[in-house]
Amino acid sequence: MTTSAEIMELFSRYVIANYTRYPVCLVRGEGSLIWDAEGNRYIDFFPGWGCNLIGHCPPRVVAAVREQVGELIHVPNTWYMEAQGRLAEALSRRTDFQGKCFFCNSGAEANEAAIKLARLCGNEKKRHRIISFLDSFHGRTLGALSATGQPKYHAGLHPLLPGFRYAPFGDLEQTAKLIDDETIAIMVEPIQGEGGVNLPPPGFLEGLRDLCDRHGLLLIFDEVQTGMGRTGRWFAHQHWGVLPDIMTLAKATGGGVALGILVAKPHIGEKMVPGTHAATFGGNPIACRAGLATIETIEADQLLPRAVHLEQRFRQRLENWRSRTDVIRDVRVKGVMIGIEFVSPCAELVQQCLERRLLVNCTHQTVLRLLPAMNLPDALFEEGCAILEEIILNWRP
Numbered sequence: 328m329t330t331s332a333e334i335m336e337l338f339s340r341y342v343i344a345n346y347t348r349y350p351v352c353l354v355r356g357e358g359s360l361i362w363d364a365e366g367n368r369y370i371d372f373f374p375g376w377g378c379n380l381i382g383h384c385p386p387r388v389v390a391a392v393r394e395q396v397g398e399l400i401h402v403p404n405t406w407y408m409e410a411q412g413r414l415a416e417a418l419s420r421r422t423d424f425q426g427k428c429f430f431c432n433s434g435a436e437a438n439e440a441a442i443k444l445a446r447l448c449g450n451e452k453k454r455h456r457i458i459s460f461l462d463s464f465h466g467r468t469l470g471a472l473s474a475t476g477q478p479k480y481h482a483g484l485h486p487l488l489p490g491f492r493y494a495p496f497g498d499l500e501q502t503a504k505l506i507d508d509e510t511i512a513i514m515v516e517p518i519q520g521e522g523g524v525n526l527p528p529p530g531f532l533e534g535l536r537d538l539c540d541r542h543g544l545l546l547i548f549d550e551v552q553t554g555m556g557r558t559g560r561w562f563a564h565q566h567w568g569v570l571p572d573i574m575t576l577a578k579a580t581g582g583g584v585a586l587g588i589l590v591a592k593p594h595i596g597e598k599m600v601p602g603t604h605a606a607t608f609g610g611n612p613i614a615c616r617a618g619l620a621t622i623e624t625i626e627a628d629q630l631l632p633r634a635v636h637l638e639q640r641f642r643q644r645l646e647n648w649r650s651r652t653d654v655i656r657d658v659r660v661k662g663v664m665i666g667i668e669f670v671s672p673c674a675e676l677v678q679q680c681l682e683r684r685l686l687v688n689c690t691h692q693t694v695l696r697l698l699p700a701m702n703l704p705d706a707l708f709e710e711g712c713a714i715l716e717e718i719i720l721n722w723r724p
């Protein structure tokens with residue numbers, strides 16, 4: 328049996344070290360549990376960095392991929408494929424804007440497509456600028472990175488793609504001031520994820536829609552992290568009843584299989600004509616079958632109401648801890664998107680959790696982020712929360 332140490336040795340020799348990795352090699356997952364090469368069992372409150380929203384190896388996704396892989400692995404987009412058409416229909420029916428889809432493989436790629444589509448729409452009017460927000464995160468390709476309003480991610484990579492301006496998240500007045508004759512779009516995560524699980528203040532998303540309508544701009548919602556049911560609705564913007572012109576999805580859409588999607592209002596999607604954009608692997612049969620099986624799972628297992636139920640349970644628990652310690656500054660919860668903001672950097676809490684075999688994440692220095700599966704069972708909720716409670720309430724930063 329190969330050990331974690333042996334695999335780490337391979338990485339040190341042959342894999343570029345651009346990630347900070349925990350010294351553990353994970354080998355098998357099932358639902359909200361995962362095991363390492365030594366057979367240790369972990370509870371996963373951060374499965375797949377948000378990609379495994381319906382748990383590790385969800386049975387319907389496993390079955391669909393197994394079946395598809397024996398029939399047809401890949402064909403390019405010069406041909407029609409049933410699974411891509413069916414997934415586009417399934418997604419469109421769950422939007423409130425009859426969206427039409429472009430398929431790719433990741434969140435950054437979906438946002439790259441959104442930036443290009445916005446520029447294509449603005450081309451005739453000589454508009455290309457996009458307003459995005461401080462503390463946003465849109466991905467690591469150069470376009471998506473330029474949209475990302477966090478200088479720490481820009482370091483060493485200048486010059487960035489021109490045409491981006493950043494407003495403070497939640498500040499309509501400052502956003503309005505950045506609009507000029509060359510602006511074509513406003514791009515925003517309805518709830519900022521990597522930036523610290525920041526909920527939009529009341530009226531903010533509605534106000535952005537209004538600004539876009541008044542100035543003839545496109546509203547782009549990056550739902551890469553918030554989408555596919557995580558917040559208790561298919562798409563987070565549905566909580567506020569504000570429609571985007573373009574929406575991007577990835578992470579959870581394929582039940583763990585790489586799948587990125589841009590969904591646009593039909594008359595906007597029309598601007599993406601042959602030759603303007605493409606992705607060789609985009610919408611391949613395996614990813615699309617995984618996407619269909621993910622939607623089927625969320626519906627058949629009633630996971631949207633389950634996410635709302637878990638929201639209430641997590642909120643109750645977190646508020647209880649907050650009342651018993653002064654290290655928690657704020658708690659922010661929407662569905663199974665959870666941020667606990669501390670008065671100090673919280674990376675050491677992640678380490679302590681790992682030692683107790685609970686997987687969590689720290690983002691934006693001081694925010695402990697949990698993105699548990701929507702089908703997290705009650706028993707694992709309790710077991711994981713008991714570990715967190717003990718660690719947090721005993722923490723003296």
Ligand SMILES: Cc1ncc(COP(=O)(O)O)c(C=O)c1O
Nearest residue numbers: 433434435464465466520551552
């Ligand atoms: C809101 C948001 N957009 C885009 C991305 C980038 O996605 P990917 O890593 O799949 O390129 C992320 C990743 O964390 C994200 O949270």
